[in-house]
Amino acid sequence: MVKGKVLIVDDEADIRELLGDFLEGEGYDCALASDAPEALDLFKSSPDIDLVMSDIRMPGKSGLDLLGEIKDIDGDVMVVMISAVKDIESAITAMSKGAYDYVAKPFKLTEVGLIAKKAIEKRRLVLENKEYQKGLEIKVAEKTRDLEEALFKLDKTYLFTLRAMVVALDTRDEETQGHSLRVVKYTLKLAELMGIKDEKHLKVIEYGSLLHDIGKIGIPDAILRKPGKLTPEEWDVMKTHPRIGYNILHKIEFLEEAAQIVLHHHERLNGAGYPDGLQGHEISLGSRIFAVADTVDAMTTERPYRYALSFEEASEELAKYSGIQFDKQVVEAFQTVPLDFWINERRQWDQKFIDNDYDLLK
Secondary structure, three states: OOOOEEEEEOOOHHHHHHHHHHHHHOOOEEEEEOOHHHHHHHHHHOOOOOEEEEEOOOOOOOHHHHHHHHHHHOOOOEEEEEEEHHHHHHHHHHHHOOOOEEEEEOOOHHHHHHHHHHHHHHHHHHHHHHHHHHHHHHHHHHHHHHHHHHHHHHHHHHHHHHHHHHHHHHHHOHHHOOHHHHHHHHHHHHHHHOOOOOHHHHHHHHHHHHOOOHHHHHOOHHHHOOOOOOOHHHHHHHOOHHHHHHHHHOOOHHHOOHHHHHHHOOOOOEOOOOOOOOEHHHOOHHHHHHHHHHHHHHHOOOEOOEOOOOHHHHHHHHHHOEOOOEOHHHHHHHHOOOHHHHHHHHHHHHHHHHOOOHHHHO
16 A cells, blocks of 8 residues: 655755655655656646655755745645755755755665655644544534524514514504504615614614514503593503513513613604603614604504595604604605605505405514
8 A cells, every 4th residue: 555655856866766766665656856847847747745855955946946836736745855964954944934854965764764654644634634624614514504594494483473473462453453564664674774784783673663562562451442542641551661562572682672672662852752751862773763664654544533644744744853853864764765665665565454464474
């Protein structure tokens, strides 16, 4: 069995043939070259060479030049320099540039054999380690893909469950059926127009806008489903729903950030909102974006006590209260899109509910 392939480079025929005969007798397959260019050609045509043994001083290109060119082709090949005693310093320099070892003339063949054996053993260890690392990287990549797929499915399961829950909640409040799902669509479009691209941030905004009214689960039906206007006392009870929603969600790890949007979705830029009376940028960007989407849907939805406004009228109302109730930048983002876009979005979602098309939950 061949122990390895060795390329021997020396301009002295006697030396290269001596080394070749000896190493072949030790079980190596040897190729011989008389100078650096010939050696380079042989090396390029034989990708299975494990070890190059090269003289340092040769006519034309030196062994150091050859070392650099060979290492550029295959950084893992072992190179042993052959030097005269007076070139020992050059041999040590070669090792700093990637040579494995050196032998000095006059050399002992037994020493050459030992160095060749160790060099090829090291190469094989290096290659085996590389293969192991490559295999490990493939396994890690596969596991990562599996994990990403599992997380994607888990996220879809979360979202489907939350949307189904919200649909169930919306059926409790007939006036706002479909509101939560429509407002998610509007909010995410506004977030896109605001230049938000971070997937995690968008997911927080999506969950927060979807669950913004989850606290209404704690509001008595007598108040929640009252067809007329609420009394001041009833209104005080209704205004507790953001805090109720926050208390439900904030201890759930994947909804912790979304819970902040739920808590502050009725805050106003001028501090006149509830429950905390926050102002300006004290209100999270997600909550400020949601506030515009929520108001647009509310204004364009018919109630027993008032007609629905047109999207044009809703846009005028946003402009009127921009900087007071609503963030100016969000209002501007809403108005950069033709009103027909928002009208078509509303029409499509209304039709889904008329048709009981629950594909919207996917």
